[in-house]
Amino acid sequence: MAKKLRRHVITMIGKAGSGHPGGSLSAVEIVTALYFKVLRHSPANPRWEDRDRFILSKGHAAPLLYAALAESGYLHVDELPSLRTMGSCLQGHCDVTTTPGVEMSSGSLGQGLSFGIGVALAGHLDGRSYRVYVLLGDGECDEGQVWEAAMAAAHFRPSDTKLDNLVAIIDHNKQQIDGWNYEVMNLEPLAEKWKAFGWHTIEADGHDLSQLISAFNEAKQVKGRPTVIIAHTTKGKAVSFMENNPDFHGKAPTADEMDRALEDLK
Amino acid sequence: MEQSVREAYGRTLVELGRQNPNIVVLDADLAKSTMTIMFAKEFSERFFDCGIAEQNMIGIAAGLAASGKIVFASTFAVFAPGRCYDQIRMSIAQPSLNVKLVTTHGGVTVGEDGASHQAVEDLALACSFPGFNVVIPADATEAAQAVRLAAQTCGPFYIRLTRPKVPPVYPPDYQFKLGQAATLREGNDVTIMGMGLMVDVALKAAQMLAGDGIECRVLSMSSLKPLDEDAVVKAAQETGAIITVEEHLRHGGLGSTVAQVLAEKRPVPMSIIAINDTYSKSGKPEELLQKQGLTAVNVENTARSLLLRKRSSD
Numbered sequence: 001m002a003k004k005l006r007r008h009v010i011t012m013i014g015k016a017g018s019g020h021p022g023g024s025l026s027a028v029e030i031v032t033a034l035y036f037k038v039l040r041h042s043p044a045n046p047r048w049e050d051r052d053r054f055i056l057s058k059g060h061a062a063p064l065l066y067a068a069l070a071e072s073g074y075l076h077v078d079e080l081p082s083l084r085t086m087g088s089c090l091q092g093h094c095d096v097t098t099t100p101g102v103e104m105s106s107g108s109l110g111q112g113l114s115f116g117i118g119v120a121l122a123g124h125l126d127g128r129s130y131r132v133y134v135l136l137g138d139g140e141c142d143e144g145q146v147w148e149a150a151m152a153a154a155h156f157r158p159s160d161t162k163l164d165n166l167v168a169i170i171d172h173n174k175q176q177i178d179g180w181n182y183e184v185m186n187l188e189p190l191a192e193k194w195k196a197f198g199w200h201t202i203e204a205d206g207h208d209l210s211q212l213i214s215a216f217n218e219a220k221q222v223k224g225r226p227t228v229i230i231a232h233t234t235k236g237k238a239v240s241f242m243e244n245n246p247d248f249h250g251k252a253p254t255a256d257e258m259d260r261a262l263e264d265l266k
Numbered sequence: 267m268e269q270s271v272r273e274a275y276g277r278t279l280v281e282l283g284r285q286n287p288n289i290v291v292l293d294a295d296l297a298k299s300t301m302t303i304m305f306a307k308e309f310s311e312r313f314f315d316c317g318i319a320e321q322n323m324i325g326i327a328a329g330l331a332a333s334g335k336i337v338f339a340s341t342f343a344v345f346a347p348g349r350c351y352d353q354i355r356m357s358i359a360q361p362s363l364n365v366k367l368v369t370t371h372g373g374v375t376v377g378e379d380g381a382s383h384q385a386v387e388d389l390a391l392a393c394s395f396p397g398f399n400v401v402i403p404a405d406a407t408e409a410a411q412a413v414r415l416a417a418q419t420c421g422p423f424y425i426r427l428t429r430p431k432v433p434p435v436y437p438p439d440y441q442f443k444l445g446q447a448a449t450l451r452e453g454n455d456v457t458i459m460g461m462g463l464m465v466d467v468a469l470k471a472a473q474m475l476a477g478d479g480i481e482c483r484v485l486s487m488s489s490l491k492p493l494d495e496d497a498v499v500k501a502a503q504e505t506g507a508i509i510t511v512e513e514h515l516r517h518g519g520l521g522s523t524v525a526q527v528l529a530e531k532r533p534v535p536m537s538i539i540a541i542n543d544t545y546s547k548s549g550k551p552e553e554l555l556q557k558q559g560l561t562a563v564n565v566e567n568t569a570r571s572l573l574l575r576k577r578s579s580d
Binding site: 049095096097103104105106107108110111112113114115116117118119120121122123125126144145148149151152155156158159 | 317321324353356
């Protein structure tokens with residue numbers, strides 16, 4: 001499935017002529033684990049009240065989410081090539097008003113975790129057992145709002161419990177538009193920061209499905225605090241010339257590059 | 267007798283909380299000033315103080331609203347929308363979520379705290395969000411009615427309240443309606459339109475002008491968005507001259523909104539009384555209003571000049 005999603009991502013962005021391949025490819029296993037192993041959801045009923053929520057805070061990875069939604073049955077696979085075109089239900093960045101299965105409009109970074117707290121609080125208030133998963137980019141953690149949310153998520157005590165129904169996943173591919181994280185804005189020590197904010201913190205190989213699934217299972221057992229999974233990943237993963245190449249953060253492959261990428265993904 | 271619009275807000279939230287378990291209230295460490303503390307005391311399980319983190323508060327409000335809650339979020343008008351414009355834009359306005367931003371301490375009448383705390387651009391920002399309803403109640407009764415209406419109406423609201431107590435300006439049978447101006451005085455010489463504290467200023471000016479036989483129509487434009495365009499056009503047709511007065515910058519407030527309507531539908535001589543592209547200073551509220559020309563005397567003088575312009579253009 002991961003390979004299938006990667007092929008969708010490359011084909012969609014290549015055809016659209018614009019988009020963000022690097023940060024979509026790095027998060028493929030995270031999204032695969034969630035949509036095909038972890039989430040309690042019902043693609044036939046996208047607004048089912050008891051569904052687990054997946055919130056893509058790094059909204060530029062929208063093509064990956066659309067591919068997962070299509071392969072899960074929220075969308076038709078043949079809608080994927082319409083990405084970024086006039087009239088399409090697949091907008092350049094996530095848009096809750098146009099795409100079934102999308103929980104939140106995102107693309108302006110730093111907002112998803114706050115939204116996730118609101119959804120998680122509502123779950124407690126309503127006595128619902130759904131869980132809330134928010135995927136953030138590592139560069140996104142430059143945004144101050146992420147840390148406002150990190151502080152609040154560990155603080156609130158709805159129904160005399162804490163937000164243990166909330167899981168943040170950091171796609172830690174170590175790169176952002178202008179280069180490596182440590183050059184642009186150092187994040188380290190990232191895990192220690194989240195621990196200090198009161199989160200149960202797990203580090204995992206973000207391209208190893210079994211490690212990710214066991215991390216999600218561990219998070220379900222944690223009581224009394226939210227969990228963050230720091231998923232160590234590679235930007236542009238599995239396409240040789242895109243790996244660790246920040247040029248492909250926000251650049252579509254040419255026709256020739258698309259062929260070479262799909263060759264890598266055979 | 268003067269009444270606090272903020273206390274009216276707090277009281278109304280408590281009433282709403284008793285009637286509807288879906289009401290959730292957020293604040294950003296200003297609950298004692300915005301009066302959301304009244305709700306917090308009775309419904310602690312449905313009140314979340316987000317600390318001094320307005321951007322996060324907006325996101326939490328959006329998440330709660332997307333999960334079916336009716337969310338009231340409060341802070342000072344200078345901090346929302348100002349400090350969290352993009353969060354409101356993407357998390358609330360674009361998806362059109364059911365969040366009611368009720369801010370207090372709007373305008374220069376915050377007074378002594380100075381420029382950092384005087385919201386004079388907030389209405390321009392709030393009106394710029396597609397689909398937002400923007401309301402500036404003129405007295406405590408209307409504040410309570412507007413808050414109740416916002417709770418009953420699906421979609422995003424921005425309601426701006428003031429710090430000082432205000433005199434009642436409406437008759438006892440008044441009922442606030444979204445998108446509807448209220449005629450508080452009839453007249454055909456000139457129309458004075460106000461909102462918030464300036465409705466009372468407009469009424470006082472009209473009373474002074476009546477002493478000289480000049481009959482002013484006074485409209486309360488509490489519903490800035492949607493604006494009652496019919497009432498604006500009708501006032502232009504029937505009185506031929508329009509004055510707007512507002513505790514806000516000239517750009518993007520009542521005057522510019524009314525001028526857009528008039529320019530397209532019924533151009534007539536007009537004067538905009540507002541804050542002229544400047545920040546204010548510390549001072550007593552009445553001193554600051556005086557400095558900005560937001561007084562009954564200035565409205566009166568402006569009306570006399572406008573009347574001359576109207577007659578010379580006839």
